Amino acid sequence: MAPSFTQLHPELAELLPGELHAFCTTGIHQRGERLFATGSKPVNMFFIRSGEVILERIGAHGGSAVLQRSRHGFVGEASLQSARYHCDGKVIATSEITQIPIAQVRTAMDADPVFASRWITMLNREVKRLRLQCERLSLCRVQDRLMHLLETEGKSGKYPLGSGLKSLASELGVTHEALYRCVSMMERDRTLMRDSGHLQLVHR
Amino acid sequence: MAPSFTQLHPELAELLPGELHAFCTTGIHQRGERLFATGSKPVNMFFIRSGEVILERIGAHGGSAVLQRSRHGFVGEASLQSARYHCDGKVIATSEITQIPIAQVRTAMDADPVFASRWITMLNREVKRLRLQCERLSLCRVQDRLMHLLETEGKSGKYPLGSGLKSLASELGVTHEALYRCVSMMERDRTLMRDSGHLQLVHR
DNA sequence: CGTACTTTTGAATCGCATCAAATCTGGTGG
DNA sequence: CCACCAGATTTGATGCGATTCAAAAGTACG
Numbered sequence: 001m002a003p004s005f006t007q008l009h010p011e012l013a014e015l016l017p018g019e020l021h022a023f024c025t026t027g028i029h030q031r032g033e034r035l036f037a038t039g040s041k042p043v044n045m046f047f048i049r050s051g052e053v054i055l056e057r058i059g060a061h062g063g064s065a066v067l068q069r070s071r072h073g074f075v076g077e078a079s080l081q082s083a084r085y086h087c088d089g090k091v092i093a094t095s096e097i098t099q100i101p102i103a104q105v106r107t108a109m110d111a112d113p114v115f116a117s118r119w120i121t122m123l124n125r126e127v128k129r130l131r132l133q134c135e136r137l138s139l140c141r142v143q144d145r146l147m148h149l150l151e152t153e154g155k156s157g158k159y160p161l162g163s164g165l166k167s168l169a170s171e172l173g174v175t176h177e178a179l180y181r182c183v184s185m186m187e188r189d190r191t192l193m194r195d196s197g198h199l200q201l202v203h204r
Numbered sequence: 205m206a207p208s209f210t211q212l213h214p215e216l217a218e219l220l221p222g223e224l225h226a227f228c229t230t231g232i233h234q235r236g237e238r239l240f241a242t243g244s245k246p247v248n249m250f251f252i253r254s255g256e257v258i259l260e261r262i263g264a265h266g267g268s269a270v271l272q273r274s275r276h277g278f279v280g281e282a283s284l285q286s287a288r289y290h291c292d293g294k295v296i297a298t299s300e301i302t303q304i305p306i307a308q309v310r311t312a313m314d315a316d317p318v319f320a321s322r323w324i325t326m327l328n329r330e331v332k333r334l335r336l337q338c339e340r341l342s343l344c345r346v347q348d349r350l351m352h353l354l355e356t357e358g359k360s361g362k363y364p365l366g367s368g369l370k371s372l373a374s375e376l377g378v379t380h381e382a383l384y385r386c387v388s389m390m391e392r393d394r395t396l397m398r399d400s401g402h403l404q405l406v407h408r
Numbered sequence: 409c410g411t412a413c414t415t416t417t418g419a420a421t422c423g424c425a426t427c428a429a430a431t432c433t434g435g436t437g438g
Numbered sequence: 439c440c441a442c443c444a445g446a447t448t449t450g451a452t453g454c455g456a457t458t459c460a461a462a463a464g465t466a467c468g
Contacts, residue, residue: 057339066342067335078331080324086332109321116320117313120284123327127282128290130334131271135261137341138270138377140425141455166414173342178456180416344457345423370446382424384448 009049011073012098015122017115020108026098035075035089035097042079044099048072051095052162054170057087068133069171071162074122080105093163137173142182145172150201157201213253215277216302219326221319224312230302239279239293239301246283248303252276255299256366258374261291272337273375275366278326284309297367341377346386349376354405361405 007013008021016024026049029035035046035053046053053075055067067087068075075089080102091097109116136148149172150159161168169179183199186192193200211217212225220228230253233239239250239257250257257279259271271291272279279293284306295301313320340352353376354363365372373383387403390396397404 055335067339078328078335081328087335109324110317113314113317113320116317116324120313120320120324120327123324123331124282124285126331127327127334130331130338131259131282131291134334134337134341135271137338164414175457176415177417177458181456184416368446379425380447381426381449385424388448 008098009047012047015115015118016100016105017108017112020100020104023104024098024100026096029091029095029097031091031093033091035091036079036085038086038088039084042076042082042085042102044101045077045079045105046075046089047098047100048075049096049098051091051097052093052167053095053097054090054092054167055087056090066170066173069162069167071160074126077122077126092167142172142174142178143186145174146179146182146186146199147201150199154199154201157203159199159201161197161199212302213251216251219319219322220304220309221312221316224304224308227308228302228304230300233295233299233301235295235297237295239295240283240289242290242292243288246280246286246289246306248305249281249283249309250279250293251302251304252279253300253302255295255301256297256371257299257301258294258296258371259291260294270374273366273371275364278330281326281330296371346376346378346382347390349378350383350386350390350403351405354403358403358405361407363403363405365401365403 008016008024008026012024013021029051036042036044038058048070050072052069052071054069055075057067076085079085109119132152136145136152139145139148150157153159165179165183166176169176172179183192183194187194191202193202212220212228212230216228217225233255240246240248242262252274254276256273256275258273259279261271280289283289313323336356340349340356343349343352354361357363369383369387370380373380376383387396387398391398395406397406
């Protein structure tokens, strides 16, 4: 990871007050890298410009669950006021990621009400997205979950795949075999189209 | 619903700055009442002192999904900056609920950085709870979901039931039959104890 | 060209949804 | 007080769909 002084992503630049920009460092992270580990003390928060990162929790029985899969936006933003991380942050595709020191963010937020308000807006969005994800996971069949995803997260049914269907499967909480079968069945039904890196829902 | 001027719940009184207290009204709501409906404009947010409320989304195909089941704390807090509700708020057990006008909250938050900071703390907690719920719903078997709930939400494995197992079932995203069977099986296994209104996980 | 990973297909099994029906419960009105 | 009703609880039978295990083929990358 080589920190550089690239221009901040517009979305991030707009959210963060100017005096924080200098504290941000942007770098390339490779697949397999861990941004943070369960139990460690949060120092930075992360903003994904491109690539793919998952939040993963390792259960007592060894099994792992993906809490979130993110290809753009904040990761670990809830660590703002946490003493410890409650999950792992893992890079699963080469990613361009901006690090922002938490302490500075906290200071700036206490001083700048407008910044705090924007931050609350972002958290509200996140809460809604998570509620939708819960709704999705409460669906029984794989096809229902996939269609729910395409309808709620996609743009008019079009949804960009990150690093393949396998990672999507874990986000949907199903095995990759089940998702592969579901996709190919929907393609045969002409309910779904798959072109390079995209899923497109076909309304009929 | 008869608004009264009861003392605010301590948790709420601590969160809200003093000048907002006067705008809060607390009342009793009966089962079946709707606090708000999908598509309507948010005017109040709600704090549950006791009882039980669910956030429910009605799907296009008519099926319903419970986004959240709450017996204490805020409901509809993400509506702070929303133009419309994206789900229904339904009372499913006689509840004591405090209403707080959103406009006043917004005003107070812009003026009071400490209040904004406390609000962010609350939202961060909510985000974490939702991530745990997603993790839970990504588990395959009913028993795994139930144990996950008892381990993460309960106090040393003890978890209070609200209005029965049926409502718990919908929170876990399974049919009530499956949950009933799972509970009675775990009781036979001596993995779980059920006394009046409580589930207690037995570690062995 | 070999290695690691994804994608794909197959077969067997298991757990849950579904449909059905009986019992139990608390609360309401006669 | 009792009959009655709505909803919760419980048990049973059946079928579907996903998991699981296995294996082969495709693909990216050093």
